[in-house]
Amino acid sequence: MRLQRINKLLLFILVSLLGVLILSPGAFSGDSPEELYRGGYLQIKQADKSFYEKDYEEALAKYESAEIALGGIKTEYPEWSPELIEVRLNKCRERLDETRNLISENKSWEHPLKIHFIDVGQGDSTLIQTPDGTTILIDGGKIWCYTFLGDYLRRAGVEKIDYLMVSHPHGDHYGGLIKILKSFKVDTILVSGQKDTTDHYQRYMETVKSLKEVKYKMARAGDKYSFGDVELLIMHPSSKLPDSINDCSIIAKLTYGDESFLFTGDAEEDAELEAIGRGYNMKSTVLKVAHHGSRTSTDQYFLSRVSPEEAVIFVGANNAYGHPTPQVLRRLKRGGIKTYRTDLDGTILYISNGKEHRVELPGKAVYPEYDISPENQGKAIANRETLIYYKPREELARRVPPDDRIYFETGAAAEMAGYRRFWY
Ligand SMILES: [Zn+2]
Known part of the structure; x- marks a missing residue:
């Protein structure tokens, strides 16, 4: 019996609470200036966090919804703390500009x-x-x-x-x-x-x-x-x-x-x-x-x-x-x-x-180098592309790509074939 009464009391309290909530629509829908302000304020705090974490897209979205919430108070409840709203809005818009600039700057560095x-x-x-x-x-x-x-x-x-x-x-x-x-x-x-x-x-x-x-x-x-x-x-x-x-x-x-x-x-x-x-x-x-x-x-x-x-x-x-x-x-x-x-x-x-x-x-430039096989070590090494030849064991001879190489027994033979000594 006692338990039933307690249950009824609880039920009554719950129904009453629900009634209060339904009768004051602003409480959850965010329509009251207090709730709009609180919503906007929280959005700005979250946006700031994203901003410092360099998640600028996320910060932009939150600053934008904060601007809408605060702007809503200004038009719907112009009498409600106008100075406070103005200060918050200005701050929010400053951050919005900064965020938009950073996003476009980051984009410009992508390409x-x-x-x-x-x-x-x-x-x-x-x-x-x-x-x-x-x-x-x-x-x-x-x-x-x-x-x-x-x-x-x-x-x-x-x-x-x-x-x-x-x-x-x-x-x-x-x-x-x-x-x-x-x-x-x-x-x-x-x-x-x-x-x-x-x-x-x-x-x-x-x-x-x-x-x-x-x-x-x-x-x-x-x-x-x-x-x-x-x-x-x-x-x-x-x-x-x-x-x-x-x-x-x-x-x-x-x-x-x-x-x-x-x-x-x-x-x-x-x-x-x-x-x-x-x-x-x-x-x-x-x-x-x-x-x-x-x-x-x-x-x-x-x-x-x-x-x-x-x-x-x-x-x-x-x-x-x-x-x-x-x-x-x-x-x-x-x-x-x-x-x-x-x-x-x-x-x-x-x-x-x-x-x-x-x-x-x-x-600095690093030129690719290619090995010279032992049987060609003593020969003049010429480059078909440049028409230049190098003396045996010259460091630059190693830079001639194998596909472009032609070997001569002597420098004179290379010159006879139309190749010239490397010049600097
Ligand atoms: Zn020049």
Whole structure:
């Protein structure tokens, strides 16, 4: 009997509680300003936690629902602690902006612009990989660079070269391309249109002509190429080519958002001034210093127009030309321009999200080496691709890939067959 009464009492209390809950709909549906405020407050606290844990997507969703809850109080119950709501809303919106910025910044680093200034010794080679997946190669170093260059391109994930820009027809810029053209599919070759007279140039042009599907285009001042959000503007030469091969070098500016890179080949003072004279905005974040730091380029007037933050010099260690010259290094230093050099830093890799960049130094060139079997140790080792031969036991002989090798009993026999001694 006593138990039954207790049960009834409990039942009564439960029914009454349920009634109270049903009659005050705001209590669970969150409609009352107190509950809306509490809900919003908790959302912000959880969002803050996700924010500090760098789960920005989760933080964004929670800040957004907190903004809706707090905004609801402002419109539905304008009299309810308006100052408190204003302060909380402002704070919440500040965090929302910060979170949205971080999400878009993280997204921009997912597919950055990559510019590899590849260490090819005394020569130029720049690989550009744009966020939309376009591959551009500017120059390809000297003729014997191809083993390392091909290796590097493959390691960087290059399967096809969309644009191959040959700045000008000198061997330290197109030499390595003879083999690259045979090993990689190339869509379009951009050139200045100037010619050279050397045997290697003939072989390079024969290779170009043998590739029927390759488009061959002249790069002319004013031409623009777009690769998604990246733009390439040709600033030099015009159709009236200068006599000097160096001054025919293509000068081109690549822009991605707030960042830009100026490529100059081996352009000398006249070409630099002609480009300025065309009225282009020369200002660039990074300058590829022309002509390996020769004193006949990177004129002070040009440098002040470009006003780069950083500079890159392609130069071989202990080269015979005295590059880079103290004059150019002094001009760069005076301008407070941070300068990278391939002889000291190896390959220089710029990674940019269009607002800022970071630089990585993946190391100096390491050329693949191949064994020489004992019966061939004493012979001259020649390379069919480069038409260069090496003396027995010379370190560089090991760099000739087995498929490209041909052995001669003596150096004289190699020369009789049209091969030349390796020159530096
Ligand atoms: Zn050069």
